[in-house]
Amino acid sequence: MYGLNRVFSTSQVTQLAKMLDALLEGEIEDPDLLECFFLEALYFSLGASLLEDGRIKFDESVKRIASLPTADTEEVWAKPGELPGQLPTLYEFHFDSKRNQWIPWSKLVPExxxxxxxxxxxxxxHTVDTTRTTWILERMVKIKQPVIFVGESGTSKTAATQNFLRHLSEDTNIVLMVSFSSRTTSMDIQRNLEANVEKRTRDTYGPPMGKYLLVFMDDMNMPKVDEYGTQQPIALLKLLLEKGYLYDRGKELNCKNIRDLGFIAAMGKAGGGRNEVDPRFLSLFSTFNVPFPSEESLHLIYFSILKGHTADFHESIVAVSGLLTSCTLTLYKNIVQDLPPTPSKFHYIFNLRDLSRVFNGLVLTNPQRFQTVAQMVRVWRNECLRVFHDRLINKTDKQLVQDHIGNLVLEHFEEDEEVVMRDPILFGDFRMALHEEETRIYEDIQDYEAAKALFQEILEEYNEINTRMNLVLFDDALEHLTRVHRIIRMDHGHALLVGVGGSGKQLLARLAAFTAGYEVFEILLSRGYSENSFREDLKSLYMKLGLENKTVMFLFTDAHVAEEGFLELINNMLTSGTPRPVASGAHQADPHHSPWGWVWLPSGPALTSWWASTALGGRWKYFLTQHCWVPRRETPGCLH
Ligand SMILES: Nc1ncnc2c1ncn2[C@@H]1O[C@H](COP(=O)(O)OP(=O)(O)O)[C@@H](O)[C@H]1O
Ligand SMILES: [Mg+2]
Structure with a gap:
């Protein structure tokens, strides 16, 4: 049966036994009840790593072997001795031991x-998938069994796991998040672990007594495969998981037992920079396939957010929130279908993150400025253009997205078409940028003249304080400025500007940062500037963020990449909030203050995924620029 590659069948049987361990509490005498637990454990072990087709076949076989009567009356759930028949497979049901019934997962989703x-x-x-994932995590952490989630990018693996970790009791748990990248070394992992454990006896280490250290290893299959076919961090972890110890590096090679340590891991399927992980290592985990959210789940996620946000808007706007959600999903589906990634369009990867960004833009609106459906649909069009259209590299592709949006507007909001489709389309919260005491309000800037007048004033103010920049605010420049400003004003706003040298990326970025009220941080390369110098610079940046609570835009250009290692540090900052290890001691990412987002950055020939987050409670903005990939004559485009 087709499932996740290379999961040993023996390890699936172990997983079955572990799952039973987690499910069975106390003596159970009733054989029918026992069978229910057994069936559930079976679906979460032998059936857990199967993909769609496999699941259906698996479900058929198990039901055939079980040969139990089926209960399929609406809303009357099957009891022990029966199988539920209201939904196609048993995957959709959970055996609720309190109610003694098979309940659909969909009924268990918290509102x-x-x-x-x-x-x-x-x-x-919460969706069916996140509810199921959370349940699995609860069970597995309870029995201290390492667990791994495997699924495509954007299947809520990270979001759901972080949410679970956030709700763990801080009295008994310490959480360490480690995001892997292609350049993560075994030393990185070891240092990270060692920084979070303390000495207990001569050769035993662990988190402070009474606590359990839970390590979340995200994107675990990213580390590169060395010439011997090994992923070194994985080899180290295999030793640790299997034997419970590590060796000191250096001369001594002392053995260090590490106690009270648990593991949760997530990874995408192999391919696109992700590698096959040693199956012997994987067999130490319980493995679960995370399916891509169904269309219903996607609709539920974004409709819930938009409905919640627009609750105090005009009722006509509340009424269209469902329609706007389904238009976004249709647009997304069309784009995924029409614009697949190719070698020259490697970054045409659209997933849940992009959908989230559209809605992140929509929740910037407020009821005072957005009073009519036309205004709301217009801002929707802006957000879709910014998220999908600005990433595209040629006119044909851009036109295609514009046409898709145009068609949706025509189909569903015909009477507002003129207002919605009017160009230029510029939204931002910079009207009051020079008046610090005023709150910033996201609004329609209407036209180039208005945007130009505002930015001209801001530019003059900038030139009073800083080294003068001679920027001519022609229409394209205004568009780029509003785009960059919009991105960096959002939490997780990380932009990757792509364009030929001299197209004004840096100047625009600086002015956007000034408009947003941010300081700019960048490194100054000098002779002998090394990774250590970079770390030192980052330390001072962290001091500024953490102690002075400044909001800073980190400007990083391709000229700053003196060593490839810098990119690894930035990757760590983007994923977990710190360029580990910047300082010793309490430097691990605090899950409570580390929200996450995406930016893509080409590093060398391979593509690496990049993240961003806030750090140390200070508000942190990254801005990465790299010029490449866009053919000449193009003005800069924004990826975000
Ligand atoms: N249930 C959800 N509710 C709200 N946002 C979600 C949900 N699931 C995923 N997202 C958003 O979708 C994006 C991708 O999810 P993520 O967990 O990072 O995927 P993965 O780790 O599987 O690649 C994130 O921006 C996240 O905030
Ligand atoms: Mg993830």
Missing amino acids: YVHDHQRKFIDILV
Whole structure:
């Protein structure tokens, strides 16, 4: 049967036994009840790593072997001795031991309550998948069994796991997040672990007594395969998981036993920079395939957010939030279908993150400025253009996205078409940028004249304080400025500007940062500037962020990449919040303050995925620029 590659069948049987361990509490005498637990354990072990087709076949075989009567009356759930038949497979059901019934997972999804104060990036709308993932995590952590989730990018692996970790009791748990990249070394992992454990006896180490250290290893299959076919960090972890110890590096090679340590891992399927992980290592984990969210789940996630956000808007706007959600999903589907990634368009990768960005833009609106459906649909069009269109590298592709949006507007909002489709389309919260005391409000800037007048004033103010920049604010420059400004004003706003040298990327970025009220941080390369110098610079940046609570835009250009190693540090900063290890001691990413986002950056010939986050509670903005990939004559495009 087709499942996740290379999961040994013996390890699946072990997984079955572990799952039973997790499910069975106390003596169970009733054989029918026992069978229910056994069936559930079977689906979460032998059946857990199967993909779609395999799941259907698996379900058929198990049901045939079980040969139990089927209960399929609406809303009357099967009891022990029966199998539920309301939904196609048993994968959709959970055996609830309290109620003694098979309940569909969909009925167990906690209801979403919108909180206007919560940052967009901290929002998690529970779906069938996240509810199931959370349940698995609870069970596995309870029996201290390492667990790994495997699924495509954007299947909520990271979001759901982080949400689970956030809700763990801090009294008994310490969480360490490690995001792997192609350049993560075994030494990185070891240092990271060692920084989070303390000496207990001569050769035993562990987290402070009474606590359990839970390590979340995200994107675990990223590390590169060396010439001997080994992923070194994986080899180290295999030793640790299997034997429970590591060796000191250096001369002594002392053996260090590490106690009270648990593992959760997530990874994408092999391919696109991700490698096959040693199956012997994987066999130490319980493995679960995370399917891509169904269309219903996607709709649920984004509709819940938009409905919650627009609750105090005009009722006509509330009424279209469902329609706007389905238009976004249709647009997304069309784009994924029409614009697949190719070697020259390697970054045409659209997933849940992009959908999230569209809605992140939509929740910037407020009821005072957005009073009509036309205004709301217009800002929707802006967000879709910014997220999808600005990433594209040629006119044909851009036109295609514009046409898709145009068609959707025509189909669903015909009477507002004129307002919605009017160009230029410029949104931002910089009207009051020079008046610090005023709150910034996201709004329609209307036209180039208005944008130019605002930016001209800002530019003059900038030139009073800083080295003068001679920027001519022609229409394209205004568009880029608003785009960059919009990105960096968002939490997790990380932009990758792509364009030929001399196209003004840096100047625009600086002015956008000034407009947003951010300081700019960049490194100054000098002779002999090494990775250590880079770390020192980053330390001072962290001091500024953490102690002075400044908001900083980190400007990083391709000229700054003196050594490839810099990229690894930035990758770590983007993924976990720190360029480990910057300082010793308490430097691990704090899951409570580390929201996540994406930016793509080509590093060498291979593509690496990049993340960003806030650090040390200070508000942190990254800005990465790299010029390449866009053919000449193009003005810069934004990826974000
Ligand atoms: N249930 C959800 N509710 C809200 N946002 C979600 C949900 N699931 C995923 N997202 C958003 O989708 C994006 C991708 O999810 P992520 O967990 O990073 O995927 P993965 O780790 O599987 O690649 C993130 O921006 C996340 O915030
Ligand atoms: Mg992830």
